[in-house]
Amino acid sequence: MLPPDLGEHSSEGSIFLERTTYRERRLHDALSLVPALGLVLFSVPLIWGGSEITTAQAMVFLFLSWAGLSALCGVLSWFLPRRRRKEPPGP
């Protein structure tokens, strides 16, 4: 059983706020991991050395993973809360 503050059907109030903060943090984690995923994806061609991969196949793989990576980043960035658009406290 989930503790009440992690349950799917928890009530509103302070628990709700904690939940959003928690989600936000995990969103940041996910965003920070996107480049790592990209690094892995873009390193895949390195193991093709001796195999019979054609340029067309490589292109399809690279462009698809490239587009997927951008899309993932776009989705995650989209879900970032927009309220903190405060300008930095510069002059």
Added chain:
Amino acid sequence: MTILNTLVAVSLGYVVLLFLIAFAADRIAQTGRGRWLRSPVVYTLSLSVYCTAWTFFGAVGYAARSGLEYLTIYLGPTLVLVGWWWLLRKLVRIGRSQRITSIADLISSRFGKSNSLAVIVTLAAVIGTTPYIALQLQSITLAVSAFTGSVVNGADEVVNAPDSRSVALLVATGLSIFTILFGTRNLDANERHHGVVIAIAVEAVVKLMALVAVGAYVTWGLSGGVGPMLARIDASVIGRWEVDPGRWMGLTFVAGAAFLCLPRMFQVLVVENSDEAHLRTASWAFPLYMILMSLFVVPIAVVGLEIMPEGANPDLFVVTLPLSQGRDGLALFSFIGGFSAATSMVIVAAIALSTMVSNHVVMPIWLRLQGPGASVSGDVRHVVLVSRRLSIAGVVFLGYLYFRLSGGGTALAAIGLISFVGVSQFLPALVGGLFWRGATRPGAIAGLLGGFGLWLYTLLLPNLAAQTALEQSLLLSGPFGIGWLRPQALFGIGGIDPLVHAMIWSLLVNVTLFLTISLLTFPTPLERLQGAQFVNVFEHSGNPRSWSRGGAESEDLLVMAQRIIGPSEAQQIFQAEAGRQGLSGFLPETTPDFIERLERELSGSVGAATAHAMVAQIVGRASVSVEDLLAVADETAQMMEYSSQLEAKSSELARTARQLRTANEKLTQLSRQKDAFLSQISHELRTPMTSIRAFSEILRDGGLDPDDQTRYSNVIHGEALRLTRLLDDLLDLSVLENGQVNLNLQEGRLDVTLDHAIASASAASGKLRIRRDKTQEGITIFTDLDRLSQVFINLIANARKYCDAARPELRISVHRTGGTLTVDFIDNGAGIPSDKHGVIFEKFARVTSDQSAGGAGLGLAICREIMGRLGGSVAYLPGQTGAAFRVTLPLRAGPATS
């Protein structure tokens, strides 16, 4: 030559269009209606200065030569962008909060606003960017030559064509003029260039559309769709997947680094950024843009290789392929796309580099030449603008020079990669400075110099010296025949791709030096503060205290600020600050806060190091003293100092309050004493008066026998005497207290004075026995003998009156110590109770309530006053057999002891 004319006409028309767009955008921005000029879309499109003529022309050539390796140039930046949360966000936040103007400014700011570091970065950036600008000129020249048809096969001959140099020179001149017009138009020298950014965004769209159009034509027009196209790719010479893993990883890394460190990229990413939130759009939209830009590269290359004659320059396929198919319109559009890519790069790079050169090289030199006070007297804005314009022209001309020198024969991608590795040398200092507080200025300088020096030696030099005798001897046998120093095989480790070789060695040395020297050295206080601000930019937004209060003259600062950022802006800032401080007018207090803010404002125009130096000129605090201050003004220390100040203040207040309370008590007591004195004196005067009145009434009524008459008369006479005595005493006391007494100083013997006093005091009764030690008394004194005698009489009379012993006895003993004489009067009575010791010398103080003694209680008060006048004292001596008084006096009283 009609095609050439058309080309020139279209190009000119396109440039005029850009002019108009840039001009309109500037106008709109000035009126303040241009919020859309700063939208996320425009920001994303402006990032496309990354995709230069290298991408437009060179990528196809690259693909034709090395297959898919060209993709690394876009995969690296993609990784940087999708990781925006991790690095770019911090970079942009710092850039905005510190008002960073260039990458040199950022690195110099981070390491204690060091100008030497800024100069190194600036020079490195200029050297590193020069081949890149040459690349743009070369690509335009090539494209033009493709149209004129003079040469289509091979770049070498193109250079020899008579018009290639003049074309390059023409393009360079045109670009300089455009950049100067729009890059330095803003007289307020604000680093945001609305017009230029919009023009670049338009160019971004044009070049994307041009490349996609050619790609679509090749894919659907020449190959019949996606499926056949893919089959055609597999069937081509680059159909096999062949990639060198070292180059693949290395180029991805270098491209990512260059995306951050290229001066023009830093300009659009950080300096021109108007809202941090734009990053979240750019993070996914710009990778998509790059996908579209590179999607059709391989198809164009494959079809080009197939259709075009052997030996055709693959860098030009984008133009020559449509031309060969008779699609002149498409070719023209393609040319305009490439022209856009080249011009946008040159424009932004020239702006970025000119900012760096003018802020970090020209301005410091100018300031030094002008000597102290230059910030106030000179027209700085004029100097800034002129130096920027000259720098732009200089940077573009350098590119042209490189183009001439290098012979223009190298493949475009190879030139670009040389630049990439060069600017990547900024990465360790940049990222290290952003995430590691231990990074120091000497470390950064050592890393930069080491890495950049190796880059020059292993990459730029071999490239510049290409096809010369020097190259042959250097590359094959090393300098002076030292084999292990061969530029492309350091320490004998040869056989590596020259680019990867240079990249690994330069970055390895760079990072090693940066880390080692940083670990070994100690940062200056300013550096540490800046470091904390950069590394923890999200945690604390507070500004460091870098200016001590006071020295700066508000008016001088205003004059200087007006010269740098323009009168109206400067006045606005000063007025706002004055308002914030609750003052009217334009001259606020020069608080450290304000100077800090002003400095940052100025650094937006001339860079942090220069702004710091200029403010320092006026504030008059040498940087040493600022740093000294900073060392002390660690925030904790400040707080502690403040609290200890508060503590000191509060204890001072408490002390004052105590003093006030004491004073108040004294005043209250004095007031009570005064009341007591008045009531006493009226009582003292009233008692004899009453007797006198009563007896005089009896006498007036008459009918008394002579005895009674005599008796009553005597009573009246006695009371009158007593009154007189009382009034005499009062008068005496008041004279003494007011210090108006004239002392009659004379020489005399103590025993004589004592004899006289005893005789006077004991005249009334001989009951009191007096014991003296005459041997001790033979002392000559110089004082007012009459007054002294008066004191003695008083003391003896007191003993006579108040000694309650059965056989009263008074012992008078005399001692002499040094120049001081003490005379003790000690009786054998009960003495004076200890609680009365404090009051017996006060006026009207009487130990007993016995009125019969006949004193008014003024005697001892008078004694004390007299002794004070004579330079001595009279005090009660406790702990003796009875009441005891000690008279202390100097053997020789001063002439005027009052």
